[in-house]
Amino acid sequence: MNQIIKTSDPAVKALCPVAESEGIATVFDRYQAQQPQCGFGSLGLCCRICWKGPCRVDPFGDGPQAGICGATRDTIVARNVTRMMAAGAAAHSEHARHVALAMQRVGKGQLPAYQIRDPQKLFRIAEKLGIETQDRDMLDVAYDVASKSLEDFQNQDHHKGCNWISSSLPQKRLNRLKKLGVLPHNIDATVAQIMARTHIGCDAEPQNVFLGGIRGALADFNGMALGTELSDVMFGTPSPIVTEANIGVIDKDAVNIAVNGHNPLLSEVICDVAREMNDIAKAAGAAKGINIVGICCTGNEVMMRHGIPLATNYLSQEMAILTGALDAMVLDVQCIMPSLPQIGNCFHTEVITTSDENRIQSARHVSFHEENAVENAREVIQYAINAYTRRDPKKINIPAIKQTAVVGFSAEAIVAALAKLDADDPLKPLVDNIVNGNIQGVALFAGCNSTQTTQDESYQVIAKILAANNILLLATGCGAGAFAKHGLMTPEATKQYAGESLKAVLTAIGEAAGLNGPLPLVLHMGSCVDNSRAVAVATALANRLGVDLSDLPVVASAPEAMSEKAIAIASWGVAIGLPTHLGTMPQVTGSDAVTALMQQGAKELFGGYFLIETDPKVAGNKLVDVIKQKRQGLGI
Ligand code: XCC
Numbered sequence: 001m002n003q004i005i006k007t008s009d010p011a012v013k014a015l016c017p018v019a020e021s022e023g024i025a026t027v028f029d030r031y032q033a034q035q036p037q038c039g040f041g042s043l044g045l046c047c048r049i050c051w052k053g054p055c056r057v058d059p060f061g062d063g064p065q066a067g068i069c070g071a072t073r074d075t076i077v078a079r080n081v082t083r084m085m086a087a088g089a090a091a092h093s094e095h096a097r098h099v100a101l102a103m104q105r106v107g108k109g110q111l112p113a114y115q116i117r118d119p120q121k122l123f124r125i126a127e128k129l130g131i132e133t134q135d136r137d138m139l140d141v142a143y144d145v146a147s148k149s150l151e152d153f154q155n156q157d158h159h160k161g162c163n164w165i166s167s168s169l170p171q172k173r174l175n176r177l178k179k180l181g182v183l184p185h186n187i188d189a190t191v192a193q194i195m196a197r198t199h200i201g202c203d204a205e206p207q208n209v210f211l212g213g214i215r216g217a218l219a220d221f222n223g224m225a226l227g228t229e230l231s232d233v234m235f236g237t238p239s240p241i242v243t244e245a246n247i248g249v250i251d252k253d254a255v256n257i258a259v260n261g262h263n264p265l266l267s268e269v270i271c272d273v274a275r276e277m278n279d280i281a282k283a284a285g286a287a288k289g290i291n292i293v294g295i296c297c298t299g300n301e302v303m304m305r306h307g308i309p310l311a312t313n314y315l316s317q318e319m320a321i322l323t324g325a326l327d328a329m330v331l332d333v334q335c336i337m338p339s340l341p342q343i344g345n346c347f348h349t350e351v352i353t354t355s356d357e358n359r360i361q362s363a364r365h366v367s368f369h370e371e372n373a374v375e376n377a378r379e380v381i382q383y384a385i386n387a388y389t390r391r392d393p394k395k396i397n398i399p400a401i402k403q404t405a406v407v408g409f410s411a412e413a414i415v416a417a418l419a420k421l422d423a424d425d426p427l428k429p430l431v432d433n434i435v436n437g438n439i440q441g442v443a444l445f446a447g448c449n450s451t452q453t454t455q456d457e458s459y460q461v462i463a464k465i466l467a468a469n470n471i472l473l474l475a476t477g478c479g480a481g482a483f484a485k486h487g488l489m490t491p492e493a494t495k496q497y498a499g500e501s502l503k504a505v506l507t508a509i510g511e512a513a514g515l516n517g518p519l520p521l522v523l524h525m526g527s528c529v530d531n532s533r534a535v536a537v538a539t540a541l542a543n544r545l546g547v548d549l550s551d552l553p554v555v556a557s558a559p560e561a562m563s564e565k566a567i568a569i570a571s572w573g574v575a576i577g578l579p580t581h582l583g584t585m586p587q588v589t590g591s592d593a594v595t596a597l598m599q600q601g602a603k604e605l606f607g608g609y610f611l612i613e614t615d616p617k618v619a620g621n622k623l624v625d626v627i628k629q630k631r632q633g634l635g636i
Helices: 010-022 027-033 039-043 073-107 119-128 138-153 163-168 171-179 187-197 206-235 264-283 296-306 314-322 340-345 370-388 411-419 427-435 457-468 477-485 491-497 500-512 528-545 564-575 592-606 616-634
Strands: 241-245 255-261 290-295 310-312 328-331 350-353 403-407 441-445 471-476 522-526 554-558 579-582 609-612
Touching (some): 010 314, 073 206, 073 528, 073 592, 119 138, 206 264, 206 592, 264 296, 290 370, 296 310, 296 403, 310 477, 350 370, 403 477, 403 522, 411 427, 411 528, 427 500, 441 457, 441 528, 457 477, 457 491, 457 616, 471 616, 477 522, 522 528, 528 564, 554 564, 554 616, 564 592, 564 609, 579 616, 609 616
Parallel strands (some): 255 290, 290 310, 441 554, 471 522, 554 579
């Protein structure tokens, strides 16, 4: 193998040679084996919606210009991208449904492994959703909040919007979306409708198809808002906590268990049960007991709530096994590489799937159900301890690479930090500093890793440009993982990279909040479902200023967007009015009509639009310009 390792992560660079010497193919080898990737697919011009196909449209205008049924390039591209939005919405919303169903059962006292860890938040949400709280039992309120959330999967009245979206966006934005007919009334129905309207012989008008996709993307937002908020109620609302990130958090003297995926229902219980089983691990010879580490967004969830260190983000998940010291990787749902069990088989590592709907060939499967959560957690931890005893010391190679990360900035945590400056009106210091220009604007980094670019690099380049221009930075998902691994979630990074006025504000808040220094350069807001936290902050700002979200100097950036979920997130970002940067080429450029619709077209409809730019330096500068224009628009 002649590897091209497209990463900026030093731990990945250190471990890829291990894979090479063991003859193990990683994501970087498989990327290379796929070259050149299919041009039709890259442009979105391949239609596989029926079995007369696949049909391809010639991008240069020489060959066929329509599929066998007559679908044009515009129809094909619009359908393909819209189906991706639906899949993203389905993924996030399945996660949300799972959490809501669990909370309903907690309300009925049926799930002893789970509690209501943030009752205050429960009551706040209940009031927001219009549920009676006066003199009521906490568990009854929990049941009602879960049930009202589940209505968003059941409501059949097209005139009634989903509960969560209706209570989470500024009224001006809701009015605009309603007028465009893109507000979802029911998550499941919206996803089903997209699948139906993009079936052969159905909706063929590109803008109409695309707007159907936008409704699906807004259903994605609805699912994500409810998934985030109910998770906080059950598992606790994150607050700032200091931890570490990157592969060096794997400890050779401990039984190392990585939790990978997205849904916190099992990983939370694993954290609880690991404490009980620590002595068993020690008895098996692991001097430091059990060490839980996180990967991807399950990693972000437990990192934000418990300070569990993050081993790595999406693209480098295989590397954790290559250390030879990972005893088990416990998988739940989404963004899990099917290659993991094969690599686990080259070591002693137990790769364990836990979702009956998300299994992988040759992985061990422990069927997780909330009613058996503690037994399930014990079983996987015991597999890890057993595996520890089979470790081959000669294969252990843990690069001593890790960075400190201050994480846990939920919207509530940000407000609490601001309250130290103005207890009566916590938003005032933020609003004042945005208006006076000390903070020029806010940028939310979201999204994945992709082999289409160099892992984690664009995040850092863009963030440094924005920070130098006094733009406040937020991050979620694998973007947050990238910043944590590269040391940009520290007070030191603020001192080094923030512009003077931003640094002064972050220092004032950090010191008032008792952090003995500035807030970190990038605020970790959580996993990808937690993007709704950033919207909560933006909505509070918009309401405070009496403007719409599209008027705010707020942008989003997904430098390595990859998954269908990321496409859904970016699309609702646009729909709620945010200029949203994509640093990887979306598979739509085979249609000028759709590409234009996502840029100028979207701008006219929503105020938000896709800003496609693969050069991170250029992207950073463009985002700074966008923020300046928005400030001008507001007259500040
Ligand atoms: Fe997946 Fe959430 Fe993307 Fe990372 S960021 S690659 S979706 S794990 Ni959400």
